[in-house]
Amino acid sequence: MKLLIGLMMLPLMLSAQRKINVACIGSTYPMQLQELLGEHYLVNDFGLAGATVLHKGDQPYVKQPVYQKALASNPDVVFIALGAEDSRPVNRVYLNDFEADYRDLIRAFKELPTAPRIVMLTPVASFATDSTGIWEKVIKEQIIPGIQHLAYTEQLEIINLHMLFVDKATFLPDKIHPNAEGAALIAQRLYALLKQKQDAAFDxxxxxxxxxxxxxxxxxxxxxxxxxxxxxxxxxxxxxxxxxxxxxxxxxxxxxxxxxxxxxxxxxxxxxxxxxxxxxxxxxxxxxxxxxxxxxxxxxxxxxxxxxxxxxxxxxxxxxxxxxxxxxxxxxxxxxxxxxxxxxxxxxxxxxxxxxxxxxxxxxxxxxxxxxxxxxxxxxxxxxxxxxxxxxxxxxxxxxxxxxxxxxxxxxxxxxxxxxxxxxxxxxxxxxxxxxxxxxxxxxxxxxxxxxxx
The missing domain is CATH 3.40.50.1820 (Alpha/Beta hydrolase fold, catalytic domain)
Structure with a gap:
């Protein structure tokens, strides 16, 4: 009987020891997040510089090998930080497809056997004034509203990183990409999210x-x-x-x-x-x-x-x-x-x-x-x-x-x-x-x- 009980407990012990698998798509913070979360989490960086949500963009994320790697990792948590690159002129001509293309990305992760927790992150603020690149006006007026609408229709969590950076120009030395301090700020916010207790049953x-x-x-x-x-x-x-x-x-x-x-x-x-x-x-x-x-x-x-x-x-x-x-x-x-x-x-x-x-x-x-x-x-x-x-x-x-x-x-x-x-x-x-x-x-x-x- 003791042996039987021991065998019954083994899967529970193995389950308890399994690390929580976090997939980070499209950002600069994974190393800092791993340090904050510690040994019970495995934070994977599946980011790709210049990647777009848009399938017709100049570098669609879903057409890159790193996307398949992210899916194959069978994550428990997925953080998606895409959208800024879609505001560039070469891509923004296709913005009518933004929500549909983002939805395809989301649903690919939803269908994984791990049924991961998916959190969409808005782009950070851009301080670039040249409209020929990543452009704050498009981020605020088109990209973020599109992400918010998806959060509503797909019933997903959303973290507004844009607000956290609107007064942090020094955290973006090139006016677009967060430096180490900016990455730490993002990591701290996501750490707090993962560690916060929830009453998910209350409606x-x-x-x-x-x-x-x-x-x-x-x-x-x-x-x-x-x-x-x-x-x-x-x-x-x-x-x-x-x-x-x-x-x-x-x-x-x-x-x-x-x-x-x-x-x-x-x-x-x-x-x-x-x-x-x-x-x-x-x-x-x-x-x-x-x-x-x-x-x-x-x-x-x-x-x-x-x-x-x-x-x-x-x-x-x-x-x-x-x-x-x-x-x-x-x-x-x-x-x-x-x-x-x-x-x-x-x-x-x-x-x-x-x-x-x-x-x-x-x-x-x-x-x-x-x-x-x-x-x-x-x-x-x-x-x-x-x-x-x-x-x-x-x-x-x-x-x-x-x-x-x-x-x-x-x-x-x-x-x-x-x-x-x-x-x-x-x-x-x-x-x-x-x-x-x-x-x-x-x-x-x-x-x-x-x-x-x-």
Whole structure:
């Protein structure tokens, strides 16, 4: 009997000792990734300089011997980093075939007996200004959208390397190809992806009973639906992180989505409940309370990451003042924190007559004197907000001409700190109200990741 048990255990022991086979197609990072992953992984470099996705390109990857070697390796994981070379003039004339040709490549790996995990990597940013070579405009406007569409239709993971390099020109000495530092940056991102824990069985959409319409958000599955008369959206990651963290976008859905995309890559859900334009009044807070119950009962974490740009700051903080125990952290970007400053224009800013009229209607304000006595802004609710003991990150354009810093974030931050709250303000010297966020959202993403259990 002991011998029989021993023989039965042998395949399991051999399986446990087998290295995870990683195939890297079209990039410069395999050596660094192997060092990070260690002895339990085998990282193979199947890259080829100048290779194209396009079958009619000047060097189609699928027509090269290295492609057959990649297939024959029977990988468990496949990273595909192709597309930049397809942006060159000799190849871009065939870009109408890009998605179909990329799909052929993907499906060849899908059909392998190992059924590998396939991850598409977008091209990095190009700093070359000559349109006769690899061209940033084509990468941004055609190549990356094509890859994102494939990620949606083929249900594949996608890592946006472009965002990670838009402020890293020194990592591309020839303006096109990453150096050792750039390769290390890619390797670190892929290492984090492979090591991150997943709850692949969780599907939030199965818990949403409301009729909904499917949509795509930069390669991710989304649904649009109505809940208690409000337009709502949810985007799910390719797999959920344990504990099911989520980002609640307060306003301006899809605007400067860099942080949202980066967190979707890491297993966060992204949600939205339209309370336009209620300016954080009681009706808005109730609508958000109801929506919170919906998504929390469906399985999302007890605490949400709140994200608000401009007037979105009013929505998120007025809700947080009532629900401080339901907030993991806040990312606010040039936020409106005093409605007397904007839209009322009772300070240095111009305000907005149209929005002021809506604000007065929402709060039943009938006179200028009532407006001067208004006290339902986040700036009036700091004691309630800091009860949650959650960290806050504000991006602040020092030259904001719409939402004056001296009337919004600066006094808010001083009072938060005076009451023992946690707030970090990142100043954007010389910037006006737009653009929000950063092209590379790493500093924002790292802040959120440091305060959310994964």
């Amino acid at each position: 939030l959409f199965n818990k949403i009973e409301q009729p909904h319409k499917r949509s795509s958000f930069y390669g991710y599955d989304g649904i649009d639906f109505s809940f208690m008369g409000r337009s709502c959206k949810i985007v799910k990651p390719k797999w959920a992180a344990p504990h099911h963290p989520w980002v609640w976008r307060a306003r301006f859905w899809g605007h400067e989505p860099q942080t949202d995309i980066a967190l979707l890559e890491r297993g966060f859900h992204l949600v939205y409940c339209d309370v336009v334009e209620l300016y954080g009044n009681a009706t808005a807070v109730k609508a958000w309370n109801d929506f919170y119950k919906l998504v929390n009962s469906a399985g999302l974490a007890h605490k949400a990451v709140l994200e608000g740009m401009s007037r979105g700051g009013v929505y998120l903080y007025n809700w947080a003042a009532v629900n401080p125990d339901k907030v993991a952290c806040v990312y606010a970007d040039n936020p409106v924190l005093d409605l007397k400053s904007w839209p009322a224009g009772m300070g240095a800013g111009p305000g907005s007559k149209r929005d002021l009229a809506l604000l007065k209607e929402d709060y039943h304000i009938t006179s200028d004197d009532q407006m001067r006595q208004f006290h339902n802004s986040p700036l009036n609710k700091i004691s309630q907000i800091v009860r949650g003991n959650f960290p806050m990150l504000h991006l602040l354009a020092d030259a904001d001409e719409v939402v004056p810093p001296a009337e919004n974030t600066l006094p808010f931050a001083r009072q938060v700190e005076a009451l023992g709250g946690k707030i970090q303000v990142i100043h954007k010297a010389g910037f006006k109200h737009h653009p929000h966020s950063f092209p590379n959202p790493t500093i924002i993403v790292d802040f959120i990741l440091s305060h959310v259990a994964l």
